[in-house]
Amino acid sequence: MGGFKLGGMTFRGLFKEPETIQYPAQQKPAPAGLKGHVVVDVQKCILCGICQKRCPCDAIAVNKPERTWTINRFACVQCGSCVRECPKTCLVMEPTYTAPSTSKHLDSFDVPEAQKA
Numbered sequence: 001m002g003g004f005k006l007g008g009m010t011f012r013g014l015f016k017e018p019e020t021i022q023y024p025a026q027q028k029p030a031p032a033g034l035k036g037h038v039v040v041d042v043q044k045c046i047l048c049g050i051c052q053k054r055c056p057c058d059a060i061a062v063n064k065p066e067r068t069w070t071i072n073r074f075a076c077v078q079c080g081s082c083v084r085e086c087p088k089t090c091l092v093m094e095p096t097y098t099a100p101s102t103s104k105h106l107d108s109f110d111v112p113e114a115q116k117a
C-alpha cells in the first residue's frame, strides 16, 4: 500500500512544476516584515561614527581620514540601531535580501567631501 502511494507521488511529481527556484536568477517576493539590509546614502554622511559606536556587532567601520564607510554584512544582525541613531538619516533598512556572495567580504563606500553651498 505504501509502495503504491509513494509510486503515485513520484509519478505525479514528473508532471508538476518544481517546488524550488533557480536562485539567484529567480527570486521570490520578500515576505512581509523582512528587515532586509542596511543601505547608506554616502552623500549625506558626515563620518561622525555614531553608527559604528551603536552597532552591537561591530559590523560598521567609519574611517574619517580615509573617508570610507564600511559594513560587514555577514556580522550585521539587522537590529536597526544604526538606522535609528544616525543624525543625518543617511541609513535605511531596505526590505530586500543582501546580494548573494561566494565569499565573505566587506562592503566599503567612499564618502565624498561635503559640497560647499
Ligand code: SF4
Binding pocket: 040, 044, 045, 046, 047, 048, 049, 050, 051, 052, 062, 085, 086, 087, 088, 089, 090, 091
Ligand atoms: S551615523 Fe550616519 S552620518 Fe554618522 S557616520 Fe554613520 S552613517 Fe555617517
Ligand code: SF4
Binding pocket: 038, 054, 055, 056, 057, 058, 059, 060, 071, 075, 076, 077, 078, 079, 080, 081, 082, 083
Ligand atoms: S543593523 Fe544593527 S547589527 Fe546591522 S550594522 Fe546596523 S547596528 Fe549593526
